[in-house]
Amino acid sequence: MTSATNKDAAINKVAVIGSGVMGAAIAAHVANAGVPVVLLDIVPEDDDNRNALPEGAVARMMKQNPAPLMHRRNAKLIARGNLEDDLGQIADCDWIVEAIIEDPAIKQDLYGRLDAVRKPGSILSSNTSTIPLKRLMEGLPKSISRDFAITHFFNPPRYMRLLEIVGGPDTRADAIETLAAFGDVKLGKEVVICNDTPGFIANRIGIYWSVVATESAMQMGLTVEEADAIVGRPMGIPKTGIFGLMDLTGIDLGPYVVRSMTALLPADDALHAVVDEKSDLSQLIQKMIADGYTGRKGKGGFYRLKRGAKEKIKESRDFKTGDFRAPIKAKFESITAGKKGLRALVEFPDKGGEYAWRVAGHVLSYAAALIPEIGEDIASIDAAMRTGYAWKFGPFEQIDQLGTEWLAEKLESEGRDVPPLLKVAAGRPLYREENGVRQCMTISGDYADIAVPEDAWALADKKRGAEPISRNSSASLWDVGDGVACLEFHSKMNSLDSNSMAIVREASKIDKKGFVALIIGNDADNFSVGANIGLGLFAANAAMWPVLQQTIKEGQDAYLALKYAPFPVVAAPAGMALGGGCEAILHSDAVVAHAESYIGLVEVGVGLIPGWGGTKEMVMRHALNPKRPGGPMPPVAEVFQTIGLAKVSKSAEEAKSLLFLRPGDTIVMNRKRVLAEAKAKALAMVEGYAPPDKDIEITLPGPTGRAALTLALNDLVASGQATEHDATVSAELAIAITGGDHDVTEPTTEKDLLALERTAMDRLFRETRTLDRIEHMLETGKPLRN
Numbered sequence: 001m002t003s004a005t006n007k008d009a010a011i012n013k014v015a016v017i018g019s020g021v022m023g024a025a026i027a028a029h030v031a032n033a034g035v036p037v038v039l040l041d042i043v044p045e046d047d048d049n050r051n052a053l054p055e056g057a058v059a060r061m062m063k064q065n066p067a068p069l070m071h072r073r074n075a076k077l078i079a080r081g082n083l084e085d086d087l088g089q090i091a092d093c094d095w096i097v098e099a100i101i102e103d104p105a106i107k108q109d110l111y112g113r114l115d116a117v118r119k120p121g122s123i124l125s126s127n128t129s130t131i132p133l134k135r136l137m138e139g140l141p142k143s144i145s146r147d148f149a150i151t152h153f154f155n156p157p158r159y160m161r162l163l164e165i166v167g168g169p170d171t172r173a174d175a176i177e178t179l180a181a182f183g184d185v186k187l188g189k190e191v192v193i194c195n196d197t198p199g200f201i202a203n204r205i206g207i208y209w210s211v212v213a214t215e216s217a218m219q220m221g222l223t224v225e226e227a228d229a230i231v232g233r234p235m236g237i238p239k240t241g242i243f244g245l246m247d248l249t250g251i252d253l254g255p256y257v258v259r260s261m262t263a264l265l266p267a268d269d270a271l272h273a274v275v276d277e278k279s280d281l282s283q284l285i286q287k288m289i290a291d292g293y294t295g296r297k298g299k300g301g302f303y304r305l306k307r308g309a310k311e312k313i314k315e316s317r318d319f320k321t322g323d324f325r326a327p328i329k330a331k332f333e334s335i336t337a338g339k340k341g342l343r344a345l346v347e348f349p350d351k352g353g354e355y356a357w358r359v360a361g362h363v364l365s366y367a368a369a370l371i372p373e374i375g376e377d378i379a380s381i382d383a384a385m386r387t388g389y390a391w392k393f394g395p396f397e398q399i400d401q402l403g404t405e406w407l408a409e410k411l412e413s414e415g416r417d418v419p420p421l422l423k424v425a426a427g428r429p430l431y432r433e434e435n436g437v438r439q440c441m442t443i444s445g446d447y448a449d450i451a452v453p454e455d456a457w458a459l460a461d462k463k464r465g466a467e468p469i470s471r472n473s474s475a476s477l478w479d480v481g482d483g484v485a486c487l488e489f490h491s492k493m494n495s496l497d498s499n500s501m502a503i504v505r506e507a508s509k510i511d512k513k514g515f516v517a518l519i520i521g522n523d524a525d526n527f528s529v530g531a532n533i534g535l536g537l538f539a540a541n542a543a544m545w546p547v548l549q550q551t552i553k554e555g556q557d558a559y560l561a562l563k564y565a566p567f568p569v570v571a572a573p574a575g576m577a578l579g580g581g582c583e584a585i586l587h588s589d590a591v592v593a594h595a596e597s598y599i600g601l602v603e604v605g606v607g608l609i610p611g612w613g614g615t616k617e618m619v620m621r622h623a624l625n626p627k628r629p630g631g632p633m634p635p636v637a638e639v640f641q642t643i644g645l646a647k648v649s650k651s652a653e654e655a656k657s658l659l660f661l662r663p664g665d666t667i668v669m670n671r672k673r674v675l676a677e678a679k680a681k682a683l684a685m686v687e688g689y690a691p692p693d694k695d696i697e698i699t700l701p702g703p704t705g706r707a708a709l710t711l712a713l714n715d716l717v718a719s720g721q722a723t724e725h726d727a728t729v730s731a732e733l734a735i736a737i738t739g740g741d742h743d744v745t746e747p748t749t750e751k752d753l754l755a756l757e758r759t760a761m762d763r764l765f766r767e768t769r770t771l772d773r774i775e776h777m778l779e780t781g782k783p784l785r786n
Helices: 006-010 021-032 052-063 072-077 087-092 104-115 173-186 202-219 224-230 241-249 253-264 280-290 333-340 342-347 351-369 378-388 395-402 404-413 420-425 459-463 498-507 533-541 545-563 580-586 614-623 633-644 652-657 671-686 702-718 724-738 750-765 768-780
Strands: 014-017 037-041 078-082 095-098 123-126 148-153 162-167 190-194 303-307 312-317 431-434 437-441 447-449 475-479 484-489 517-520 569-571 575-578 590-594 597-600 666-668 697-699 747-749
Touching: 006 173, 014 021, 021 037, 021 052, 021 072, 021 078, 021 148, 037 052, 037 087, 052 072, 052 078, 072 078, 087 104, 095 104, 104 123, 123 173, 148 173, 162 173, 162 378, 173 190, 190 378, 202 224, 202 241, 202 253, 202 280, 202 351, 202 378, 224 241, 224 312, 224 333, 224 351, 241 253, 241 303, 253 280, 333 342, 333 351, 342 351, 342 395, 351 395, 351 404, 351 420, 378 395, 378 437, 395 404, 395 431, 404 420, 420 437, 459 475, 459 484, 475 498, 484 498, 484 671, 498 545, 517 671, 533 545, 533 768, 545 580, 545 750, 569 671, 575 580, 580 597, 580 614, 590 597, 590 652, 590 671, 597 652, 614 633, 614 697, 614 724, 614 750, 633 702, 633 724, 652 666, 666 671, 702 724, 724 750, 724 768, 747 750, 750 768
Parallel strands: 014 037, 014 095, 037 078, 095 123, 123 148, 162 190, 484 517, 517 569, 569 590, 575 597, 590 666
Antiparallel strands: 148 162, 303 312, 431 437, 437 447, 475 484, 697 747
16 A cells, blocks of 8 residues: 655646546546546547547536536546547646557557657556556567556546556656555545556456355355345445346456456466356356346346336346346345354355355455465555455455464365465464554564554544543544544444534533544544434434423534534544534534535435534525625525435535535545544644634525425425425425524524524424334335325
8 A cells, every 4th residue: 555745746637548438437537636637539430520439428427327527517627539630639648548448459559659649757557457567568668668557447436446556667666656646645546556467456356256256156056145145244245245246347347357367367376267158157147148138237137127017126037047036035044143253154054154155265265375476465455355346354354354273274174275374374363453553464474564644544543552532332532643632423324312412512622631623533434324313203202302302402502512612623524424414514614525425414304404503504604605696585595405405415526516515625535534634624723713703693584585485395296396294394494594583684693593493393303294204214214205
């Protein structure tokens, strides 16, 4: 793994050659970083538009979901052209990425054309997924090879964090450093420097895993549901499992990639032993591809959604018949046993446990045997599998879960080779903590520190070997150095409850313990999904109205205490920041957000409105926006739409457009840099800091504005676009955001708006249809339209 330097500034313009799925998406992500990019492709036959391929690619990306672009305006940074008329546009590019067909001869011909036009010192790279750099550079002059590298992105580039970089014997060291820094800081990637071997790191292990997992399932007579239930969450793999993943990535891609790998790998590589193009599964896949069943992009794959009378019906492929059938839920006891850990799963005496061991035994021993061929740093290899294949744990972290001694003895008892790394480990773990520092084993059997840069750390790095300032079951306060404390939410999905608010109140007084600033963040996938509505449902069903009212008031007071604390508070969201999580952000002085932050006030989905100050903050933020249209109605209309439609930003950039973030808030592309940047921002605010003004007043339209919103709402109900309870909830929202009974001539204060929030929440919690919405959300995870 690498840490970034200021060399990221050396790349100010990029060219991408090839506007296929990967090339276009790479160009989009460069544009997401705010860097101009030229996207070139061949001139298509039988088309009057010579730029049809790149223009069509960008047009498709504008419609895609999940979107390759973080904001629609980023498309303006992508210049589109063709290789015959516009090759000269690469002349001022600092980095040129080739993303064309996987044919070395065609690639080499292109490199010669590019070399004749590119500027001296520019970097040329290939996005090849399997072809070694040595093969691509055969016979080419040093003028190309010294500036050449492989930069292997994973699909989709915006969302998959891994970037594998490979240099050759001629590649300039500073070119690799520049690419690594740009990939890290600007593109937000987990950059892993790989050896020049087929498939590099992630695909070398991942393709072997894919073949073993799928072929073993077929051979053992498992259903697709049973295989995915084991090689899914119990083994730390995304919930799609292996067959669901094949549907997602494209079934037609699998045979091509496997053939490419087997052609490149030495004859003694273990992949050859598990690949059989005549196996039952291989025959089935060939037929599926021929019939157009290539996964989600085709007519379906191992799963499909069939249109029913009222809704789509999920079906699964039956291995015995080859046809689709109704899903059959996997019922292995080993699935439950696996909740206790990987060892419990692979040791469980049923077919699920046997399958888990067959996959884990083969894959983990294969990964261990590849050291040092694909790399010597096991931490980098684990990072590659976590960020390239979305594994929760890398192979060496999984080996530690089993125990190096247990795994070696198990392999030996089955007459299989024990990889040298396991022999060197001699029963010791591959990872350990020593004096608060995480270490990993080297190929010599010694331990080496895992470096943690000061500008790129996780909260776990600060917590290691430390005690919290304060802690309960839902939240904690940690010292992250230099007088800065970190407020961490850590309940399930980081949902918020009275315990969370208790720590928030403590955090607002952290200066009393000598701290000068506070950041709010964590290492979880999501910042916070909002309030624990299950507790509200229980209180409402028991008619515990005073308790509910007190809970709402305590949440408002806790966030107000943060807002007016005598020190800077900086929120550092990543992932989902919904409801109460969004409200924490709105009450902070500043925000340093990961680019992939999905922020929104979604309470209407459960029949409520934001009640911990979110409604109030959005009204004030829009009313005080210097760029808003004049008059009291436009800001109210914007808030009514944002909250009433439960809008959630699809990126941090979009969150700025929705005013969940301010213009001056910082967006960080790399997740591991968010907390460090938030800390730096908080410290920069300390000198001369003063809390916000408490006496701000705004003008709202009052009953007149409410009547206008109600009229529009009635039209939506009449046309069937809104339900009766939508109207009830929106009516309460309209009262809260227009200032209640305040006339347009009367000023409205923060205190007034908070009181309106509480009144609306109290009334809505007493609505049976609100409780139905909450219960449905808790049971299904989906909103109820009632």
